Amino acid sequence: MAGFGTLLRKDLKLELRTGDSTITLVALSMLILVVLVLAFNPNEGRSGDLAAGALWVALIFAGMLGSSRALIAERENSCILGLLLSPIDCAHIYAAKLAAAFIFMMVAEAGSIILLMLFFNLEFGMKLARLVPTVMLGGLGFSAVSTLLATIASRTRAGDLLLPVLVVPVFVPALIAGVKASAAALAGATIVEMAGWLKIMIAFDVLFVVAGYLLFDYVVVED
Amino acid sequence: MNQPILEARALAKLFGVTPVFSGVELTVGPGEGVLIIGRNGAGKSTLMKTLSGLVAPTSGKSLVCGRESRHLKTSDRRVGVLAHQSMLYPNLTARENLEFYGELYALPSPPESASHWLERMDLAAAAEKRVRTFSRGMEQRLAIARALLPEPDLLLLDEPFAALDRDGVALVTGLIKDAIARRRAVLITAHAPLDLGGLRFTMFELAHGRLAAFDDETRHERLRSLSAG
Amino acid sequence: MKNAWQVGVGVVALATMVAAIWMSLINAPTEAEQGMVQRIFYFHVPCAMVTFCAFGLVAIAGALYLWLGNQIWDDLEYAAAETGMVFCTLVLISGSIWAKPIWGAWWTWDSRLTTTFILWLIYGGYLLLRAFGGDTPQVARFAAVVGIFGALDVPLIIVSVRLWRTIHPAVLLTRQGEHGLQDPRMVAALLMSMAAFTILFVWLLAVRFKMLRLHSRLISLKRELALWQAAGEGAGG
Numbered sequence: 001m002a003g004f005g006t007l008l009r010k011d012l013k014l015e016l017r018t019g020d021s022t023i024t025l026v027a028l029s030m031l032i033l034v035v036l037v038l039a040f041n042p043n044e045g046r047s048g049d050l051a052a053g054a055l056w057v058a059l060i061f062a063g064m065l066g067s068s069r070a071l072i073a074e075r076e077n078s079c080i081l082g083l084l085l086s087p088i089d090c091a092h093i094y095a096a097k098l099a100a101a102f103i104f105m106m107v108a109e110a111g112s113i114i115l116l117m118l119f120f121n122l123e124f125g126m127k128l129a130r131l132v133p134t135v136m137l138g139g140l141g142f143s144a145v146s147t148l149l150a151t152i153a154s155r156t157r158a159g160d161l162l163l164p165v166l167v168v169p170v171f172v173p174a175l176i177a178g179v180k181a182s183a184a185a186l187a188g189a190t191i192v193e194m195a196g197w198l199k200i201m202i203a204f205d206v207l208f209v210v211a212g213y214l215l216f217d218y219v220v221v222e223d
Numbered sequence: 224m225n226q227p228i229l230e231a232r233a234l235a236k237l238f239g240v241t242p243v244f245s246g247v248e249l250t251v252g253p254g255e256g257v258l259i260i261g262r263n264g265a266g267k268s269t270l271m272k273t274l275s276g277l278v279a280p281t282s283g284k285s286l287v288c289g290r291e292s293r294h295l296k297t298s299d300r301r302v303g304v305l306a307h308q309s310m311l312y313p314n315l316t317a318r319e320n321l322e323f324y325g326e327l328y329a330l331p332s333p334p335e336s337a338s339h340w341l342e343r344m345d346l347a348a349a350a351e352k353r354v355r356t357f358s359r360g361m362e363q364r365l366a367i368a369r370a371l372l373p374e375p376d377l378l379l380l381d382e383p384f385a386a387l388d389r390d391g392v393a394l395v396t397g398l399i400k401d402a403i404a405r406r407r408a409v410l411i412t413a414h415a416p417l418d419l420g421g422l423r424f425t426m427f428e429l430a431h432g433r434l435a436a437f438d439d440e441t442r443h444e445r446l447r448s449l450s451a452g
Numbered sequence: 453m454k455n456a457w458q459v460g461v462g463v464v465a466l467a468t469m470v471a472a473i474w475m476s477l478i479n480a481p482t483e484a485e486q487g488m489v490q491r492i493f494y495f496h497v498p499c500a501m502v503t504f505c506a507f508g509l510v511a512i513a514g515a516l517y518l519w520l521g522n523q524i525w526d527d528l529e530y531a532a533a534e535t536g537m538v539f540c541t542l543v544l545i546s547g548s549i550w551a552k553p554i555w556g557a558w559w560t561w562d563s564r565l566t567t568t569f570i571l572w573l574i575y576g577g578y579l580l581l582r583a584f585g586g587d588t589p590q591v592a593r594f595a596a597v598v599g600i601f602g603a604l605d606v607p608l609i610i611v612s613v614r615l616w617r618t619i620h621p622a623v624l625l626t627r628q629g630e631h632g633l634q635d636p637r638m639v640a641a642l643l644m645s646m647a648a649f650t651i652l653f654v655w656l657l658a659v660r661f662k663m664l665r666l667h668s669r670l671i672s673l674k675r676e677l678a679l680w681q682a683a684g685e686g687a688g689g
Binding site: 145148149152155156157158159162165166168169170172173174176177180196197200203204207208211215218219223 | 518570573574576577580581584585586588589590591593594596597598600601602604605608609611612613615616
């Protein structure tokens with residue numbers, strides 16, 4: 001596990017140092033939230049649905065940008081070649097990239113959730129407590145899928161356009177589950193009531209983290 | 224140890240249907256050095272990457288200590304590669320870069336190894352500066368340090384003297400001599416034959432996709448024809 | 453597939469399709485509730501079945517390509533993806549045509565149709581990747597991974613969409629399940645249709661696969677030629 005730790009620390013160190021992309025990501029996330037709230041009048045009864053939807057749209061955007069950026073860092077000076085030459089298992093590279101993407105997404109989401117609370121007058125209560133695991137499960141699944149697909153997209157012509165086309169449809173089950181679970185949480189449902197959706201998200205996460213782990217080798221090698 | 228450290232057998236690489244090189248046969252044993260010269264675009268860098276296992280050959284094999292270089296990760300053999308790209312993180316300092324690679328290679332004490340190499344490559348003064356601020360020559364020296372850090376059995380250096388001033392050249396020549404003395408295998412590429420401070424390197428030329436022996440006779444002929452016409 | 457076989461299967465495909473058309477449009481009785489429109493069912497359902505089989509084949513061929521490295525699996529995978537997309541599009545179009553007279557809307561968020569639409573998007577992305585990426589083994593590996601991801605996703609898509617729809621029966625569409633067919637002529641029409649579409653799919657797949665194989669073999673020969681020429685030059689010069 002040493003390799004994973006080394007890689008993750010390096011990515012976090014780099015990100016803290018050049019901070020600009022994380023801050024921009026947080027800002028972008030919050031901005032998307034604002035746009036959606038302005039577009040759909042939140043004062044009519046369905047504000048919980050709107051909040052949930054807006055949160056997840058922001059999450060997807062932030063996630064995709066975050067993954068692209070994480071991979072760009074490795075392409076500068078072909079650092080990825082240095083990693084491939086080292087004894088580090090490709091699986092560790094995948095795990096470190098996934099963890100880094102997840103952490104950045106969560107930071108961006110924290111900003112969005114705070115804005116959400118302001119716009120929709122939520123309290124720091126159980127509703128929020130139930131929202132957080134939903135967002136985390138979604139973020140994990142998204143990071144898994146997007147780390148792998150971004151590695152593919154970054155080596156393809158028009159890759160940054162291709163990435164959303166590849167990621168979003170695959171992410172749909174977790175997206176549906178996540179939005180519905182979030183809306184339920186904001187409406188005051190208990191974890192038991194959200195269980196159906198949460199189970200789907202957990203299954204999604206397990207499936208795609210494992211699949212990504214197994215398939216990453218085929219995707220990361222140069223040709 | 225009699226086994227050659229690097230062995231290429233009928234190595235060929237095609238991009239699509241265009242051959243970059245083919246039929247490459249090469250053997251480099253411990254304490255031996257090889258120099259491959261060739262013009263820009265001749266395929267030297269691709270050859271280096273294929274030998275190191277970073278790139279898969281279209282056909283043929285590249286073996287490091289008997290194992291295919293494509294599967295090097297699972298062996299305990301190390302290959303030190305200097306490519307055109309430095310493989311250094313621009314926003315980390317010189318020391319941080321070396322310590323990072325030291326940890327990746329599970330060296331006993333990455334901070335010590337990093338300090339040692341920073342001294343050796345005359346980069347101690349710039350140790351805490353980000354690589355982004357380095358000159359081309361400094362980056363090259365740090366990249367060489369990165370390649371040598373894990374004490375590799377095989378050194379593949381693609382144009383190691385590029386961007387180096389006279390002191391840098393002397394430094395790197397000394398390193399190569401040292402590697403030879405330690406019974407490592409060294410393969411370097413260059414545009415033209417080099418003076419390696421008295422070291423006898425077997426010379427090859429990569430031209431038109433073929434690797435051919437390049438000895439003094441060929442070189443004199445080449446010079447004669449150049450001065451004639 | 454050798455030419456004789458290909459023609460043979462093509463003929464069988466045509467014959468079964470003609471039979472299926474007759475049985476579906478003429479022989480089977482008109483359904484009481486929905487009228488003539490219900491007959492689309494005999495095409496819509498087999499197309500859906502074929503689509504799922506095609507995309508399953510994409511994933512299997514993709515996995516075999518990654519594992520074994522033989523170009524033949526990549527060609528099969530690509531052919532299956534393209535052919536599958538054709539039938540997937542037909543499912544969506546026929547579903548739309550069916551929905552309009554029944555529910556007055558071109559699109560209903562019915563769970564099965566929605567699932568098919570998501571699949572359409574996933575494999576559309578696959579085809580775009582192939583188109584943009586080019587013809588290298590690296591892209592072939594990428595595509596295989598995307599195809600596998602898509603197939604792995606299918607059960608989750610089905611479950612999540614179904615759960616979503618049961619909570620929002622706003623536009624309900626109780627589809628005539630295979631078990632809801634009363635007249636044996638209807639069952640026969642459905643079975644014949646399924647056979648016809650399956651054979652059609654196999655035929656189209658074979659045609660496309662053959663084209664891709666020829667292309668791959670051509671590339672392979674060109675490479676051999678290039679290597680041989682280079683060897684000749686080297687020996688001579």
